[in-house]
Amino acid sequence: MTESQGTAGPSSGTDPFTGRPLRDDPEDVLGRLGGSWTWMLGSALATLVPGILLLVWPDATLQVVAVLFGLYLLVTGAFRFVAVFGQERGERVPGLLISVLFVLAGVLCMRNPLQTIAALSVIVGVVWLVSGLLTAYTAVAAKDLPHRGVLFAAALLGIVAGIVVLALPSESAVALTRLLGLWLVLLGLMEIAVAFAWRSAVRRITA
Structure with missing residues (x-):
């Protein structure tokens, strides 16, 4: 992250992963928020609660x-958008694509809640499949990412969830509700594991 000159704000500490000074400009503030394990935990709860x-x-x-x-x-799209700023600039593209995908799909669901079961299944399946693939790419490409295995496992779960929803279209609202609820709970639990894995990595580095 390039540092501004002349009018840069006071340093707010050092990034535990890059060792660079943190400043109080909006990008760094979002980066500290999005890179915190509590923000990841909030995103996980946003997935788990609807599933329950x-x-x-x-x-x-x-x-x-x-x-x-x-x-x-x-x-979840809003959570993921902020989380993007906790990554290096060169690694932000997949995260931005995921957040945009979530927001667009959310707008589609909210804009036409009277849609058919098949349409909702397609929206859900595509979102989970694409976001899972992009997350898997991030886990593979980011060599210095702590606990890459946990993140990759979460990505695989998202991919499987997307394939299952797309391959097994529900014939009733009850069946679709149970299927989506089950996968949301599983994804939420996996994201909670990612959040706590990130917390342990931060504590180990800053110790």
């Missing part, structure tokens, strides 16, 4: 499922 709601409410109508899933996609 769908599992305990299997008789929800298709409109409710679409709205719940649309909110999940929008909130």
Whole structure:
């Protein structure tokens, strides 16, 4: 990250992974927030909570499922957008693509909650499949990323979830609700594991 000259804000410490001074400009503030394990945990909870709601409410109508899933996609997209700034500039493209994909899919779900089961299944399957592939690419390309194996496992789970939803289109709202709820809970638990793995990596480096 290039440092501005002359009017740069005061240093706010040192990045534990790059060793560079942190400043109070908006990009660095977003970077510290997006790179914190608590932010990752918040993103994981944004995935886990809708999954639990769908599992305990299997008789929800298709409109409710679409709205719940649309909110999940929008909130998760916002979390992932901020998390992008916690990465090196050269590694941000996959994260930006994922966040844009989540937001666009969330808008589609919220804009037309009366859509068919098949349409909702396609939206969900494509989002999980593409985001899983991009996350897997990040895990492979970022050689110095701590706990790459955990992140890669989360990516594989997303890929499998996308393939399952696309290959097994549900014939009823109840079946779709249970399927989406199950995968959201599994993805949320995996993301929680990623967050705690990141916390342990930060603590080990800063110790």
